[in-house]
Amino acid sequence: SQKIEQNSEALNIQEGKTATLTCNYTNYSPAYLQWYRQDPGRGPVFLLLIRENEKEKRKERLKVTFDTTLKQSLFHITASQPADSATYLCALDNDYKLSFGAGTTVTVRA
């Protein structure tokens, strides 16, 4: 069966450190993968998209990698700040729709 697994449910880190989130998938062949941020009581907000032929994508302090052999994407937040505290969702292209992971909640301590 198809599965999308995001590492731990929660990740607590100190301000200034790098947060690394993982997204592993099984029985999908995504042409691209997206990462979204969701704050409590709000809808997800798009952050980054990476295609299967791209190894790495960056946007400001965010970096995403995509390894189709390992069937894994890594999402990094460098120089983390308390304002980065949120839930981060990965989403895979799946036949005209997106399939989402359950998310990892990141808490950045000042």
Place this chain on the structure above:
Amino acid sequence: DTAVSQTPKYLVTQMGNDKSIKCEQNLGHDTMYWYKQDSKKFLKIMFSYNNKELIINETVPNRFSPKSPDKAHLNLHINSLELGDSAVYFCASSQEPGSATSGRTDTQYFGPGTRLTVL
């Protein structure tokens, strides 16, 4: 300007009632979606419309009926509400549906959500 808006934000109702949630997007997108996010925060697609035509209908009870009067609106009507329908419902839109073969991607813009509580 709100890109994707939903009403109401909160909906509390009794089992067996019928209710509707409305969604509007002002982004000029062709594709709109309904998602359900349960208590475990798992976001699951229910329906998708492209240019007012239904293109995705996941395994959803037929008590749920979407309706798209035009490209900018996608409403969700739920009949005979059950306890298990309690969740947050999100509307979203994208420029077009994603397609691996064509290289199109479906970056989605979400509404603020409607928290439905069935008592």
